[in-house]
Amino acid sequence: MILGLCILCSCNTEGQRDALREECESLRAEVRHLRSETYTLDTRVSALKREVRDLENERRAYQSGREPRYIVKYEIKQGTFTIDLGEHIKNDMNAIEVEIPVNKEFYNRLSIGQDLTDSFKWGSLVFDGDFSNLHMRVKAKRIE
Numbered sequence: 001m002i003l004g005l006c007i008l009c010s011c012n013t014e015g016q017r018d019a020l021r022e023e024c025e026s027l028r029a030e031v032r033h034l035r036s037e038t039y040t041l042d043t044r045v046s047a048l049k050r051e052v053r054d055l056e057n058e059r060r061a062y063q064s065g066r067e068p069r070y071i072v073k074y075e076i077k078q079g080t081f082t083i084d085l086g087e088h089i090k091n092d093m094n095a096i097e098v099e100i101p102v103n104k105e106f107y108n109r110l111s112i113g114q115d116l117t118d119s120f121k122w123g124s125l126v127f128d129g130d131f132s133n134l135h136m137r138v139k140a141k142r143i144e
Helices: 002-063 085-093 104-109 122-128
Strands: 070-080 096-102 115-120 132-143
Touching (some): 002 132, 070 085, 070 104
């Protein structure tokens, strides 16, 4: 009789543990989902702040009697398919940034972080035997 009671109590405790484990996993999943939504909303807020800043700069330019200038900053760098850390550091150190005025339509089509080119460098393969790409990425945008 006492043995049966002990077994019954332990099963109930194990059942509670399983229920708590399921609840914990459900809560963890909900936390992951909420963190993902928070990241998405933070990203959208940042994009909206940039849009507001751009519209304000555009308004100021028109109020001062001049046409606004749409400036895009590009980062151009080589990417090499290698496990050599030194090669990756060299590629980062050799990266260049260029600012170019563009028209409004082109400016509006670009997004920060967008990779505009990803062209394979055949000369590097033929002469050096390495697999390299040239990347041109939108680093920043502004209206003056």
